[in-house]
Amino acid sequence: MSTKPPLEGIRVLDIGTLIAGPFGATLLGDFGAEIIKVEQPGPGDALRGTPKDGEAGRPTGWRVDARNKKSVTLNLRVRQGQEILYELVRTADIVIENFTPGTLEKWNVGWEDLRKVNPRLIMVRVSGYGQTGPYSKRAGYDRIALGFSGYMYPTGFPDRFPVRPAFPTADYNTGTFGAYAAMLALYERDARGGEGQMIDLALYEPPFRITSNLLANYNATGEIRERIGNRNPTFAPAGTFETKDGRYVQIAAGGQKVFQRLVEAMGMPELADDPRYSVSRERIARADELEQILADWIGERNFAEIEERLVGGNVPFGGIYTPADIAVDPHYQARDSFITVEDPEDGPMAMPGVIPKLMGTPGKVTSTGPKLGQHNDEIYKGLLDKSADELAKLSKDGII
Numbered sequence: 001m002s003t004k005p006p007l008e009g010i011r012v013l014d015i016g017t018l019i020a021g022p023f024g025a026t027l028l029g030d031f032g033a034e035i036i037k038v039e040q041p042g043p044g045d046a047l048r049g050t051p052k053d054g055e056a057g058r059p060t061g062w063r064v065d066a067r068n069k070k071s072v073t074l075n076l077r078v079r080q081g082q083e084i085l086y087e088l089v090r091t092a093d094i095v096i097e098n099f100t101p102g103t104l105e106k107w108n109v110g111w112e113d114l115r116k117v118n119p120r121l122i123m124v125r126v127s128g129y130g131q132t133g134p135y136s137k138r139a140g141y142d143r144i145a146l147g148f149s150g151y152m153y154p155t156g157f158p159d160r161f162p163v164r165p166a167f168p169t170a171d172y173n174t175g176t177f178g179a180y181a182a183m184l185a186l187y188e189r190d191a192r193g194g195e196g197q198m199i200d201l202a203l204y205e206p207p208f209r210i211t212s213n214l215l216a217n218y219n220a221t222g223e224i225r226e227r228i229g230n231r232n233p234t235f236a237p238a239g240t241f242e243t244k245d246g247r248y249v250q251i252a253a254g255g256q257k258v259f260q261r262l263v264e265a266m267g268m269p270e271l272a273d274d275p276r277y278s279v280s281r282e283r284i285a286r287a288d289e290l291e292q293i294l295a296d297w298i299g300e301r302n303f304a305e306i307e308e309r310l311v312g313g314n315v316p317f318g319g320i321y322t323p324a325d326i327a328v329d330p331h332y333q334a335r336d337s338f339i340t341v342e343d344p345e346d347g348p349m350a351m352p353g354v355i356p357k358l359m360g361t362p363g364k365v366t367s368t369g370p371k372l373g374q375h376n377d378e379i380y381k382g383l384l385d386k387s388a389d390e391l392a393k394l395s396k397d398g399i400i
Contacts, residue, residue, distance in 0.1 A: 005361060016097045020171040021124070022096065024175040025037075026066065034070070036379060037069040038076070038085070040073070041074070041398055041399075044071070047062050048062050066368075067351070071375055072380065075400070077107055084380075089118050096182070101131045122196050122198075126174055146165070149208040156229070173210070174203050232252075234254075237259070238251060251294065258315060265315055327350070336353045341365050341367070380400070
């Protein structure tokens with residue numbers, strides 16, 4: 001096993017805000033890239049929340065999503081700050097940003113400006129609707145992207161309006177695609193002798209990509225997929241059910257052999273031979289009545305009994321976990337799905353572990369999200385060779 005993480009020696013400038021761009025940098029940092037987080041003096045990244053008593057904070061979301069990063073402050077809105085960014089770009093492999101298109105160009109730090117400084121630069125540009133197209137100048141947020149992508153319309157129950165997932169799915173998916181794109185560009189540059197390049201990634205595109213055949217089916221049949229709650233339209237029985245002791249479970253048993261194992265575990269083996277349910281198309285056609293049978297059976301039993309019967313019967317089954325369930329689950333613990341990282345202020349802090357798991361060159365979390373400007377001296381003095389007097393003046397002038 002190598003002692004070096006796979007991205008050691010790669011330097012990333014994260015000049016974005018919130019999640020969609022910066023999360024991509026976080027993923028690269030988990031595997032050893034040096035991440036320099038460039039933040040506005042004063043408030044810092046908006047993910048820090050509203051400053052308290054004039055000091056930018058470190059809420060838990062920041063500590064998790066800005067892990068493994070070094071924070072410097074830099075005002076990109078003024079020429080002197082832009083010149084310092086040029087100095088940083090000369091040393092960097094990747095820049096990640098997620099401003100509205102045209103913003104960085106207005107500040108003289110757009111793609112054409114930065115590639116002149118460093119022709120080998122890879123720049124990941126995340127925006128609501130992309131760098132081109134009639135909507136490119138519109139502001140974009142997670143909720144807006146989920147609606148525009150088609151992802152949100154079929155989500156929810158038929159008697160209610162479409163619902164947003166509980167987490168910013170578009171933001172995190174876009175960050176993941178951004179990291180993936182950066183790795184493709186690095187491979188092209190370093191393994192195949194290519195050049196730097198700009199990556200144009202719209203916030204709606206990753207959630208649209210994972211809508212599978214939504215558009216293909218519409219083009220083929222004219223059908224618009226509607227909301228059907230927790231049901232899978234091609235698979236029954238499957239769904240979410242409440243136990244006697246008030247917990248929720250998920251069951252997916254639409255396959256022929258799996259359905260037979262399910263009804264055997266339920267003590268109702270005769271359902272497997274019942275012509276109403278014996279084949280998949282009949283089960284789908286009678287999903288309401290079949291899943292009501294399942295709901296009644298589950299509702300009469302506690303979670304522990306259901307788990308014992310269905311897991312023992314090799315039926316796809318799982319609980320709907322809360323954080324309290326995750327914190328004590330032995331499988332999470334055995335796989336390091338969550339880890340504990342020492343925070344300088346609050347001590348041990350739990351957070352998701354590094355994924356994916358590379359057996360030869362695993363990733364690592366060495367620090368929680370930093371204080372604003374915590375690494376100004378390290379980067380500006382050490383990397384850019386600026387003197388203490390220079391830094392003092394830059395700070396006084398509001399440049400850093």
